[in-house]
Amino acid sequence: MTHADPVGVLTGAHFLDGDHAACEGAICAGARFSAGYPITPSTEVVERFSHRAPKIGATFIQMEDELAASIAILGAVWGGVKAFTVTSGPGFSLMMEHIGYAVMTETPCVFIDVQRGGPSTGLPTLPAQADMMQVKWGSHGDYEIIALCPNSPQECFDLTIKAFNLSEKYRVPVFVMMDEVVGHMTEKVVIPRAEEIEIEPRHFTTQDKSSFQLYAPVGEEQTPEMAKAGDGYKVHVTGLTHDERGYPNMTPAVQERMVKRLVTKIRDNAEKICITEQNEVEGADVVVVSYGITSRVAQRAVEMARAKGLKVGTVRLITAWPFPDHVIRAIAPKVKGFVVAELNLGQMVREVERSVAGKCRVAHVGHAGGTVHKPEEILKAIEEVAR
Amino acid sequence: MSTPICIQKAPENPVESFLRTDRMPHIWCPGCGIGTTVNCFTRALIDSKTDLNKLSIVSGIGCTGRVAGYVNLDSFHTTHGRAIPFATGLKLASPEMTVVVYSGDGDLFAIGGNHLIHAARRNVDLKVICVNNLTYAMTGGQTGPATPLDVITATAPYGTYDPAFNLPYLVEAAGAVYVARWTTFHVKQLAKSMQEMFKKKGFCFIEVVSPCPTLYQRRNKMGDALDTMKFYKEVSKVKHGAPTNEVGLSKSGEIIVGKFVDRERPDFETMMKAHLEASLGEKYIPAEAPTCS
Numbered sequence: 001m002t003h004a005d006p007v008g009v010l011t012g013a014h015f016l017d018g019d020h021a022a023c024e025g026a027i028c029a030g031a032r033f034s035a036g037y038p039i040t041p042s043t044e045v046v047e048r049f050s051h052r053a054p055k056i057g058a059t060f061i062q063m064e065d066e067l068a069a070s071i072a073i074l075g076a077v078w079g080g081v082k083a084f085t086v087t088s089g090p091g092f093s094l095m096m097e098h099i100g101y102a103v104m105t106e107t108p109c110v111f112i113d114v115q116r117g118g119p120s121t122g123l124p125t126l127p128a129q130a131d132m133m134q135v136k137w138g139s140h141g142d143y144e145i146i147a148l149c150p151n152s153p154q155e156c157f158d159l160t161i162k163a164f165n166l167s168e169k170y171r172v173p174v175f176v177m178m179d180e181v182v183g184h185m186t187e188k189v190v191i192p193r194a195e196e197i198e199i200e201p202r203h204f205t206t207q208d209k210s211s212f213q214l215y216a217p218v219g220e221e222q223t224p225e226m227a228k229a230g231d232g233y234k235v236h237v238t239g240l241t242h243d244e245r246g247y248p249n250m251t252p253a254v255q256e257r258m259v260k261r262l263v264t265k266i267r268d269n270a271e272k273i274c275i276t277e278q279n280e281v282e283g284a285d286v287v288v289v290s291y292g293i294t295s296r297v298a299q300r301a302v303e304m305a306r307a308k309g310l311k312v313g314t315v316r317l318i319t320a321w322p323f324p325d326h327v328i329r330a331i332a333p334k335v336k337g338f339v340v341a342e343l344n345l346g347q348m349v350r351e352v353e354r355s356v357a358g359k360c361r362v363a364h365v366g367h368a369g370g371t372v373h374k375p376e377e378i379l380k381a382i383e384e385v386a387r
Numbered sequence: 388m389s390t391p392i393c394i395q396k397a398p399e400n401p402v403e404s405f406l407r408t409d410r411m412p413h414i415w416c417p418g419c420g421i422g423t424t425v426n427c428f429t430r431a432l433i434d435s436k437t438d439l440n441k442l443s444i445v446s447g448i449g450c451t452g453r454v455a456g457y458v459n460l461d462s463f464h465t466t467h468g469r470a471i472p473f474a475t476g477l478k479l480a481s482p483e484m485t486v487v488v489y490s491g492d493g494d495l496f497a498i499g500g501n502h503l504i505h506a507a508r509r510n511v512d513l514k515v516i517c518v519n520n521l522t523y524a525m526t527g528g529q530t531g532p533a534t535p536l537d538v539i540t541a542t543a544p545y546g547t548y549d550p551a552f553n554l555p556y557l558v559e560a561a562g563a564v565y566v567a568r569w570t571t572f573h574v575k576q577l578a579k580s581m582q583e584m585f586k587k588k589g590f591c592f593i594e595v596v597s598p599c600p601t602l603y604q605r606r607n608k609m610g611d612a613l614d615t616m617k618f619y620k621e622v623s624k625v626k627h628g629a630p631t632n633e634v635g636l637s638k639s640g641e642i643i644v645g646k647f648v649d650r651e652r653p654d655f656e657t658m659m660k661a662h663l664e665a666s667l668g669e670k671y672i673p674a675e676a677p678t679c680s
């Protein structure tokens with residue numbers, strides 16, 4: 001770990017919305033390249049970056065579409081910089097191609113998805129949390145990624161830094177899964193001093209040029225070291241199944257070895273990667289699971305339930321992927337049930353059900369999006385499960 | 388007792404050091420034109436004394452897309468159609484690199500067509516080499532955006548009836564500063580054009596009309612690779628500076644070759660830097676060689 005480059009760190013207390021805060025997070029994390037294509041409600045992130053970039057030695061380019069934006073950042077990463085792109089539902093759909101490419105080529109990068117109502121053009125200006133499965137399963141083939149869910153502008157800042165750090169540590173695309181409300185709500189955001197911000201540097205290899213292997217795993221992260229174009233390593237990077245040298249090798253044996261590692265480097269380290277926020281889980285009858293903006297509405301419902309004497313705990317998913325199975329699994333036998341609230345008609349609840357494996361009840365409070373839940377809807381589910 | 392035999396080591400082919408020989412044999416069919424273009428490319432690299440540590444190659448998907456995998460350079464085999472936007476990111480992040488895009492007609496002009504015209508419009512400093520075998524070869528010879536009228540393809544068993552793009556015309560209109568076309572018969576001229584292109588700043592484009600004897604020529608009863616060379620020799624006409632709207636290809640008509648466009652226009656990075664410097668003055672910090680703390 002090192003510390004943030006002071007160039008660009010706006011130390012101090014600010015009044016920012018989540019989109020702007022995420023942009024500042026990216027800058028503090030060291031991002032010096034972004035390519036984007038405008039889409040509500042995410043555009044403010046790149047608007048701010050386009051404003052900030054020329055003053056901090058960074059580059060912004062507005063591309064012709066999201067297909068282009070999502071691979072331009074990958075080209076920039078292999079050119080040696082930290083890079084990210086930002087979008088919302090319809091653009092996120094177009095980016096699926098390069099989630100797979102980034103996973104396959106182990107290109108560290110960050111995608112910010114400010115979720116809005118779908119499917120299709122849906123609700124351009126209104127919230128949802130309905131891309132949660134798409135981020136995990138939307139690109140073809142087997143893969144694992146990391147996805148984080150901020151519930152405030154401060155967390156948009158903090159978790160965007162975290163996203164960059166994890167992407168470098170595991171050479172994997174990391175996703176900041178915001179939603180329209182968090183993106184557009186304005187709150188106090190504190191930006192620490194540069195030396196207080198921990199940064200995972202890119203792990204450029206110092207190995208011998210003739211023997212370095214771009215895809216040979218190192219350490220318990222099972223993650224290879226990086227090289228960039230122009231350093232003399234003559235890297236070969238391909239989306240085809242490849243061996244440790246990066247050379248195409250389309251045999252079942254290499255497929256097995258390579259894809260397994262892409263998946264296990266995240267799965268084996270899931271407990272280290274996962275962050276959850278737990279509150280009064282000990283002794284609870286009901287535990288409410290939520291994430292992003294919904295966690296703030298759920299908090300109100302939990303307070304109302306506690307006022308009625310119910311024993312309610314909360315688990316907030318800060319990491320949605322990898323899913324914190326171990327957290328849910330440990331709680332399940334000790335409670336009557338979970339209530340899962342989310343702005344979709346049943347996505348992360350499937351993961352909760354899978355982890356619970358029948359050990360307690362799971363109630364879902366879904367919502368098609370467009371606005372947030374009414375706390376009473378969540379309260380009702382809590383009461384039912386507590387009964 | 389056997390007589391000792393003295394085996395003389397064959398003189399090393401100067402092109403070999405440019406190739407990932409540990410990846411040979413390559414996948415291309417006998418008589419395929421792609422290998423010929425790679426040979427010209429390596430010759431151009433040798434003759435132009437390009438610093439090979441500062442040259443990257445980016446390919447899309449297809450038989451031509453495999454070029455990136457065989458050259459001993461920083462090489463990127465991307466997704467279908469997206470070589471140009473990848474190369475754009477790479478170039479902007481490391482402006483000191485020469486970035487070559489090497490891909491097929493289908494990759495660059497169908498699925499990647501939008502990216503191509505926008506990169507040309509912006510005049511991003513990319514050197515694009517398009518191997519035009521007039522078909523989607525890798526997938527079995529289907530109709531592509533450069534397939535001429537009245538030819539048989541895997542998806543046009545009764546012949547094609549949708550008109551093809553005239554690649555140089557399109558690329559010139561979109562803003563390229565250098566546009567040339569050769570066939571795989573014109574190896575010397577092609578290598579020379581490539582050298583010229585390495586030196587030119589801005590969006591450069593070379594179309595190489597190239598045989599796919601396995602699919603295109605065979606299906607259209609146009610003979611083998613040798614017959615195709617004879618055909619190219621016969622129907623090609625060198626016309627430097629030819630108006631690009633007059634150089635469209637047909638199934639068996641003439642092939643106008645030569646350098647069509649060589650003009651000056653500030654490239655994307657130059658425009659960006661000049662503009663930001665003018666607007667921001669001392670506040671402007673240009674993106675320098677990458678730092679990645």
Ligand SMILES: Cc1ncc(C[n+]2csc(CCOP(=O)(O)OP(=O)(O)O)c2C)c(N)n1
Pocket residue numbers: 448449450451452467490491492493494495518520522523524525526531
């Ligand atoms: C998104 C996507 N669609 C389709 C394909 C299948 N595909 C592979 S190569 C190719 C055509 C390539 O044609 P061209 O660029 O002309 O290259 P050639 O093989 O002729 O050299 C297609 C359609 C793919 N790989 N990816």
Ligand code: SF4
Pocket residue numbers: 414415416418419420421450520524525598599600601602
């Ligand atoms: S299919 Fe055609 S283009 Fe592809 S390698 Fe064979 S001859 Fe070349």
Ligand SMILES: [Mg+2]
Pocket residue numbers: 449491492493518519520521522523524531
């Ligand atoms: Mg082709």
